[in-house]
Every structure is written in structure tokens, then in C-alpha cells.
Amino acid sequence: MTTIVQKPALVIAPRRGRAARFLRWMRSDIRAVLSIGFLLALLLISILAPVIAPYPPNDQNVSLLLAPPSAGHWLGTDDLGRDVLSRLIYGAPNSLYASFLAVFVAVLLGVPVGLLVGFVGGWFDEISSRFIDALLSFPPIVLAIAVTGALGIGLTNAMLAVGFVFAPFLARLVRAQTLVVKSALYVDASRGFGASTPHIIWRHILPNAIQPVIVQVTLALAVALLAEAALSFLSLGVQPPAASWGGMLARAYNYIEIAPEQMYAPGMAILLTALAFNALGESMRVALDPTMKRR
Amino acid sequence: MHKLWRLLGRRLLQFLPILVFATFVVFGLLQLVPGDPALALAGDYASAQRIAEIRHEYGFDQPLIVQYGIWLWHAAHGNLGLSLFSSEPVTQLIWDRLPNTMFVAVYALIVASAIGIPLGVLAATRSGTKLDGFVTSTASMGVALPSFWLAMILALQFSLYRHWFPTTGSAYFFTDPVGAISHATLPAIALAVSVVATLARQVRSDLLEVLNQQYMRTLRAKGLSNGAILWKHGLRNVSATLLTLVGLQVNRLFSGAVVIEAVFAIPGVGSLVSYSAINKDFPVVQGVVLVLVLIVISVNLLVDIITALLDPRVAAA
Numbered sequence: 223m224t225t226i227v228q229k230p231a232l233v234i235a236p237r238r239g240r241a242a243r244f245l246r247w248m249r250s251d252i253r254a255v256l257s258i259g260f261l262l263a264l265l266l267i268s269i270l271a272p273v274i275a276p277y278p279p280n281d282q283n284v285s286l287l288l289a290p291p292s293a294g295h296w297l298g299t300d301d302l303g304r305d306v307l308s309r310l311i312y313g314a315p316n317s318l319y320a321s322f323l324a325v326f327v328a329v330l331l332g333v334p335v336g337l338l339v340g341f342v343g344g345w346f347d348e349i350s351s352r353f354i355d356a357l358l359s360f361p362p363i364v365l366a367i368a369v370t371g372a373l374g375i376g377l378t379n380a381m382l383a384v385g386f387v388f389a390p391f392l393a394r395l396v397r398a399q400t401l402v403v404k405s406a407l408y409v410d411a412s413r414g415f416g417a418s419t420p421h422i423i424w425r426h427i428l429p430n431a432i433q434p435v436i437v438q439v440t441l442a443l444a445v446a447l448l449a450e451a452a453l454s455f456l457s458l459g460v461q462p463p464a465a466s467w468g469g470m471l472a473r474a475y476n477y478i479e480i481a482p483e484q485m486y487a488p489g490m491a492i493l494l495t496a497l498a499f500n501a502l503g504e505s506m507r508v509a510l511d512p513t514m515k516r517r
Numbered sequence: 518m519h520k521l522w523r524l525l526g527r528r529l530l531q532f533l534p535i536l537v538f539a540t541f542v543v544f545g546l547l548q549l550v551p552g553d554p555a556l557a558l559a560g561d562y563a564s565a566q567r568i569a570e571i572r573h574e575y576g577f578d579q580p581l582i583v584q585y586g587i588w589l590w591h592a593a594h595g596n597l598g599l600s601l602f603s604s605e606p607v608t609q610l611i612w613d614r615l616p617n618t619m620f621v622a623v624y625a626l627i628v629a630s631a632i633g634i635p636l637g638v639l640a641a642t643r644s645g646t647k648l649d650g651f652v653t654s655t656a657s658m659g660v661a662l663p664s665f666w667l668a669m670i671l672a673l674q675f676s677l678y679r680h681w682f683p684t685t686g687s688a689y690f691f692t693d694p695v696g697a698i699s700h701a702t703l704p705a706i707a708l709a710v711s712v713v714a715t716l717a718r719q720v721r722s723d724l725l726e727v728l729n730q731q732y733m734r735t736l737r738a739k740g741l742s743n744g745a746i747l748w749k750h751g752l753r754n755v756s757a758t759l760l761t762l763v764g765l766q767v768n769r770l771f772s773g774a775v776v777i778e779a780v781f782a783i784p785g786v787g788s789l790v791s792y793s794a795i796n797k798d799f800p801v802v803q804g805v806v807l808v809l810v811l812i813v814i815s816v817n818l819l820v821d822i823i824t825a826l827l828d829p830r831v832a833a834a
Contacts, residue, residue, distance in 0.1 A: 352534040352538060356534075356541075362772050458794060475780065485673075489669075493662055496661035496662075496663075497658065
């Protein structure tokens, strides 16, 4: 949509190699640059949390409960007198860990199943696809809640549950891609040369089926983040006293009449991070889609 | 008429395996609990005798497939067991709360369709303009917005500060329709936002695809007005996908309802399932998940049949 490439760039670009191409892409897609920048900053904050947070996350100042923002506490204090900014910073690694864990589980379960189902085909595909349809009929958060309840509440279990709930989406996507790639001529050719099935799956089908998965995985990070926030809000995710954005919102909700300003910062953090993951996913969809490339 | 019955029969047959698998997943939830499922069902303070009774009653001493059979038999007869906490029948607990959840969900679906679909059409017909850009970027915002956060902001602004709507609770639609609507308005709005965003985006891209087809150019060359092209050809072509799309939102609405019900203290099945999951009240958790997935599957089946009836190509196939 945004690319109006001047003629000279068109000629020179292929000679300049990767760095230049990357720079050109960055110039053409500000949204992607902003979201990558934001996510890198968030990663840095997560790693450096103990250094940059003004207070330890569980330090209580009992003389200062639910205080509004001040010079000492930029975002105020919560109902236990803990510094909101510090808890927001310490919440970042938990939220990132949660999103990546859930998506990792989804990929680990969904991609191999999708490959297998698509590759084997036949009645196996028929049955497995109905099973995937069945899993996709469950309201995702409700199923995640039920699985979390069964496994035992806590952040890791909650995210295993969310990953399990996402897996069928990826499986269906990979299956569809595999079906397309499987019947391509070069796969037949490879088989004709005597390539083994694992070789064909690994060298031909996986690399060609993976592109839409990369996009979906990035988008799924946003959904996982929102799911983590929701589960922590319902106190099925991160357990106190550990800091999490969803958990902070749950506390803020209890004091909404006394200290309404408590809910803005964690909500903003969730919104911006989810936006960044989504924007990155959308940009990657455009960048990876060969039909949308205008060189 | 024969054709219709054949169609119904075929769709039902296609949905049967989904139904079987879905019920199996619900049954399997209990198997995820670490340790003995009989202990999980008996609760923390059960006697050894009670545990043995449960083990026998649910067939935990028998193969898994037999256990599933027993569970399904009970479930099909409306027996979902007793709550470990209140000892009330699970079906009763769900029956009491389901109307509240359904009311908010249907309300949200109506609001979301009424706003999201026209927005998508507007953006598609004016694609590339500022309006399109505005709709598209607002929609990306709507997808990333945590609905329960929005719910908190709405509750603060419109019920705590301005008292336009009650903050918490619900009312039964058939005895107190005005109360029911005013209770459900803020929750429905909070729930609708992400659905509005999804519908607007999807309708925009589906309609754009149709409008960019070759035959559209022919229609324009024929001298048809833009309005006629949009109504007679554009929207008619996306109507089937539209229905499917709206149907698919039902399970997202139930997902959202769980959290929204917590914010507005609505006694629905969403708050029931999260409360029960925390307290390890597994029969209730299984019951709610089963009922919700059955509703989702039925809606999808219904949408499927209606789409088939509307589309001459599908009906003939």
C-alpha cells in the first residue's frame, strides 16, 4: 500500500545485499520499525527490571496505600503500598514469558500434527480434521480455564493451556499448506530421485508451508498476551505476590472507586504490547507475501 | 422437499464426529487432573467410602472408553453430576445462569453486527481513502484492546461517575426487560468491541476481493451505478461468508463473556466456570464447557444449513 519505489532504488537494491535491503524495508514500513523498537525496549526492560525499577516489586510502604502519582512514585502505589511503576516493570518479563511459552507450546503441538495430517491424508486426514474442528468449537478462554483448573492454577499451567487451545489453529493452517505443497511438481521430482519421506517433509514441505505460520505465530503472541492478562485477571494465571499486568488490573478493579487511576497503566501496557505484536504480524504478512511484493 | 431432508441428513452426519470428539475432550478434562480422578471428584474432605463409591459410580476402575460411555450416557440424560461445593445438580446451576450469559452474548452480537458489518462495507467501498484508513486502524486497535480493561473503564465512566447504567448484576429479560437491557448494555458493549473490529476487517477484505473481480468492471462498463453493483452483486456474494463469519463469533463471545461477567458481577456461566476452576469443582467446569461447546456446534450447524439453503450452488452439490 505504501510503497512508491523510485526507479533508481529498483536497479541498485539487488546489488547492495541484505543490510541495504533491510534498511530499505525499514524505511518503507514505519509501523514495523516502531513495533520492533517497542518490543526490543520491552525485552530490555524485562531483562534489566532489577536495575531500572525504582523499588523492589514487593516492597510495601504501609504509610502510602493507593497513593496517586507523585515524585517518589511516578504511577502511585497500590493497595498494599507497592510502587505501581516497579510492578509494571516486573510484570513485563512475566507477560513476555507467558506469551512466548503459550505460542511455543502451540507450535510444538500444532505444526507437527498439521504436517502429519496433511502429508498422510486419506481417512487419517478426515478423522483428524474432524477432531481439529471439534477443538476449534470450544470457546478458547473457557477451554483454557478448564484445562488450567485441571492442571492446577499458576502462570505456567495457564500458558500450557492457552498453547493447547491455540494448537489446532496452527495445525489446520499447516495441514492446508502441506496439502498444497505436497502436490507440487518439485516434490514429485524429489521423490523420483529417490528422496525419503522425512527428507521431503524436512527439505521441501516444511520450508514452504512455514511462511503463513510465521505470520500467525506473531499474531498469536498478541492473543496469548491478552489471554494471559485475562487468566491472571481471573486469578488463574500469575499468583500473588508475583507481578503481572492482568493481576494488577484485578487489584485495581477492587479499588476502582477509590483509586481509578490504578487501572490505566497496566491496561495501556497490555494494549500497546498486543498492538506491537499485531502490527509486526501484519507487516510480516505483507513482507512475506510474494504477490504483494512490488520491487 | 426430499432434497432438503437429504441436505439436513448430510450436514448432521458431518457434525456427528465433531460432536463425539468434542464430548470426548470434555470428558478427557478430568483425565488431565494429576492423580486419581475419583479423588478430584470427591473433593478434599471425602471419606474413603465415598471415594470408593465415586470410583464405582463413574467407572474409574474400568477402561477409559467404558468410562467415557458411562459419562456420555449420564450427560445425555441431563445428569452432569453434583457440584462439589453446593451439592446442587450441575444442570440446575447452569440452567439458572445460562440466560444471563446468553442475553449479554446475543445483545453483543447484535450490536457488533450492526456496527461492524456497515463499517466493513464503508471501508471497502471507499478503500484507500482516509475513512478506510481510519476504520482499518481503529479495527486493529479493537483487536488488541483487553476487553475487561475496556469494561472497567466503561463501568467507571458510565455507571460510577455518571450513573447512566447499573454497575453490577443482571435482571431477567422476561420479567424486567428494561432492567435486563440496562444491566447488559455496558457488558455487551465491552464484549462487542473486538467482534466489531473482527467483522469490520473481514467484511472489508471479503468485499474488496469481490469488488476487484473482473466481472465488476463489466458491470460498471454496462452502466450500472455503484450502489446497484454493491447491493446486487457485491453484498450478495459476501452474504454467505458473512453469516458464517457471524456464526464463528459465538465462541469468541463466550470466551469474552467469562471475563466481562467477572467485571460486572453478572451471575452467568462464565463467572461460574472460572470460580469453579479455581475451586476445583470439576463437575461444574465440565458441565459448563459441555453446554457451551454444544451451543457453539449447534449454531455452526444451523449457519451451515442456512448458508446451504441460501446458496444454489451449495444446495446442488
